[in-house]
Amino acid sequence: MRSILHSDANCFYASVEAVLNPELRDKAVAVCGSEEDRHGIVLAKSEKAKRAGVTTGMACWEARSKCPDIIIVKPHFEYYSKFSKYLHEIYQRYTDLVEPFGLDECWLDVTNCLKSPMEIAEEIRQTVKDELGLTVSIGVSFNKVFAKLGSDLKKPDAITEITEENFKSKIWGLPCSDLLYCGRSMTEKLKRIGVKTIGQIAELTHEYMMGKFGKAGSDLWIYANGLDNSQVAHKDHYEPAKSIGHGITCVSDIRKLDEGNKVIYALCQDIGYKLRAMKLRAKGVSLGIKYKDLTYQGYQVKLENPTQDEGFIAKTACEILKKHYDPMHIIRALTVTAINLEDEDANEQISMFFDYEEREKREKLNKVIDEIKREYGSAAIKPAIILDEDKMPSKEQGKVLPGKMHR
Template sequence: MFELKLQQRKRHILHIDADAFFASVEQVLNPTLKGKAVLVGGPSEKKGIVSAASYEARKFGIKAGMAMYLAKKQCPHAIVVNGNFEAYRSFSKRMYEIFCKFTPDVEMVSIDEAYLDITGIKGDPAEIAKSILVEIYKKLGLSASCGLSTTKTVAKVASSMNKPHKLTVVPAGSEKGFLAPLSLRSLPGVGPKTFEVLDRYGFKKIGDIAKLHFSEVIEIFGIKGITLWKKCKGMDDGEVNPDKSLPKSISKEHTFYEAVNSEKMCIEALKELSVQVFSKLRLYEMKASTIFIKVRYKNSFGQKQGYRDISIQKNLGILASSDKELFPLICDLFLANHQKGEVVRLIGMGVSGLVQNYNLSLFEDSSRADRLFMAVDSIKSVHGKATLNYGA
């Protein structure tokens, strides 16, 4: 039986994740919230969803994405704040500046987490990691958790193991053993379709994949399965790339608790999703050149049980970030491709082809709209998301 010999490079990779970032920033900005259950979201205690919850609120089983009224039912004394995107962006930039004091190899993967490569940096890697966490707390008042290992994959898994405000070290040579007992769902970068295949074969733990022989991997998953297999063994040569600090795409999805066949409800869901996507696009000070939608249909009577997905994208030929420009195009894309009469279980939308340092002189027509919707974002962050809405 042919076997592939693997050897992991000895590197020192950190994954640092700010703990309950949005809620923690709110507690720093308003010290009276310290030690209290804080929910970021809204627009009110009866409407909207939870964007973030402080650890005091999480003790009551509250998670991001939960309906606000359910969160308040589980934790009646929780304090709801609408959020402040300008503040979150400011804290993120300051955290990035702290990272750069220790190493130039910093890859921001979201507003509140980053990979750092400290290989070759003078000093004990664990002590360097501790120093970074202490610096974040002293300068920003935020706690962060950190994973230290030889790969990005293991470092990210490790950072989530002992939250909040903990450092988890996985030494070289122990990566496979560390990952083995963990659920496959704790492995980053594995999508829903892959999980369907894994479940079909009865794979539940990371170790279930890691112990396969190379030939078995090829037989079950094909060539594409090698990358997953290597990650399950703790092998990952992915580089920390500062050029990947900005998102390549931004998207949101909504699952209907009861499948619907109403175009109006789908459009309303798309509007709610687009508000989140476009505001995040402006948060990164970016513009998009491509839009896309995703629709999951429930199979009709007489068809094979289950669901089927359609995904459609459209290159705009322009760069845009305002609701006024993008939302009508999202609606048109949906209406042109929606299979009328079919029952919809999930709907999603997003933007890609993102550019940050665009030449403003090329976009005179849209710059006014950009400023308008950035002002709207600021007003919403102070007075609530329901204060102003784009009327399509």
């Protein structure tokens, strides 16, 4: 039997900020896209802010009204990726089979270690705290899916073991959506056939789930029954991040197109900054629209030329919004995601008509902007649209494809 750990750093961005600035420790902290109240959006929050009702994607002013003593800080993505590396270094003391899932989560395969998986989990929990000043929650199990689920069950600073003996009693009563890859739309479909818990998935037949939902249904049945046998990748296995910007949602009613455009530009500021900090380029943009009646639509667009420029990403997202905008349908939340990411040094296939000079100019400009932001905070520079709606960038980039998002 395999022994898999899934370690998840708790409130990662906010915790790193508290390590860098001890005055923030044990306080209600929100990491916000831009410091100014009107346009800032909460990217991450501390445990205390979370308890006060602050959620990711909330406007800063809203966070402040929920939690008046909240401390707003600007993001330092370069430190988050540094701390992510430090975490990996600790994990690699035990095994080379360390597979990251985002910046703050990792699977470890410790099957062939001398110490027991619970011992290792306990050591990691303590070491991360002592050496980095962060807390992690760890799931210990016999497959990746249950290890991941275990790390969500108790947090912060906790260990949960899910064994072959106890998984039915520990997991089967939980909602389907707790299962990895059981997204919003699948959860909705399952509900329609009366399936609400992981146990209910497990008790259907594999044939039924396969026939009804195809490969996704088959996978969920396998996961629910504890039969996931996917491997933990080797630490040197390189798989670039697939997307940046997911989960960054603006939660306030949007009743006009230009309000939506402003939110998009505010969201994209961070996406561009993050892409450049992580040396990645986006080959596509997706826009998620959640309406007041809680329905959700996702659209994605392929970019002809990969970019790390927030202006292009925002413009593309605004085009999608414009195309699908219906003034009668009030928008609750927008999510912009840079998708299909590639290394910035990757060999690009650039279309014949691409304006290299224009891109070089923009890249130089972005570097200067990043430096100013680091020096004076992200509120120092704002896209023109937030100040003046007529100043949208006009460069043509990307074509709107009719495709829908999977999740």
